[in-house]
Amino acid sequence: MNLISFSAENIAKTFNRRKIFNDISFTMKEFNSLAITGRNGSGKSTLLKILAGVLSPTKGEMNLVIEGRVIKKEEYFVHLGLVSPYLQLYDEFTGWENLDFFRKVRGLDTADEYLAELLSRVNLSDRKNDFVRTYSSGMKQRLKYAFALIHRPVILLLDEPTSNLDDEGIATVYQIMEEQKKSGILIVATNDKEDITMCEYVIDLNIQTLKKGEK
Ligand SMILES: Nc1ncnc2c1ncn2[C@@H]1O[C@H](COP(=O)(O)OP(=O)(O)OP(=O)(O)O)[C@@H](O)[C@H]1O
Ligand SMILES: [Mg+2]
Known part of the structure; x- marks a missing residue:
């Protein structure tokens, strides 16, 4: 039996009659x-938001099965992690408080040690008690990674994963991507050549076909 299966069937999206x-x-x-x-x-x-369950498709279905159990749309958030420019952090909370808040809202029993480990991975340990409004855009992007990984998601969805990051941040993100490929499913929206070569499959939305990557 497959452990995880995530499929999209004939997904289409139209905004105000614009296909x-x-x-x-x-x-x-x-x-x-x-x-x-x-x-x-x-x-x-748009496709990434649909896959994450935060936007409805105009047409089509998604199907997520984990260990033989069909996951309801309302429960996608339990299994998915999303890093996106559209994601809002709470500016008036510190980095730590953002993670702590998410953990409480989701009713997770994630240990403080794991939150600290995540902050250290994204190199924010020394700024964790500063308000997010004082962070640089790259620091906010790093915090989003810590945020997306709190619940150890089965599927990790990344929109422009390396935007705003310096070399060290990019290296951390590549490490996170590699780890995700060993533990679950990774889906990345990007035009960055290096991001693309890290993926096994590629969908080009201009020609709407799925093909095997070139590595
Ligand atoms: N809420 C919305 N209402 C109306 N149109 C929208 C909405 N969101 C996105 N669009 C339109 O849908 C199309 C796709 O937008 P989307 O942001 O998904 O593209 P993208 O491939 O991510 O682009 P980019 O490479 O610039 O990030 C665009 O024409 C955009 O204007
Ligand atoms: Mg985009």
């Missing part, structure tokens, strides 16, 4: 990775 994409289909199993590419405005971020 963004049509008939996106794929099935990802555990340890698979998928890059979603396409021109600016081709719908990469």
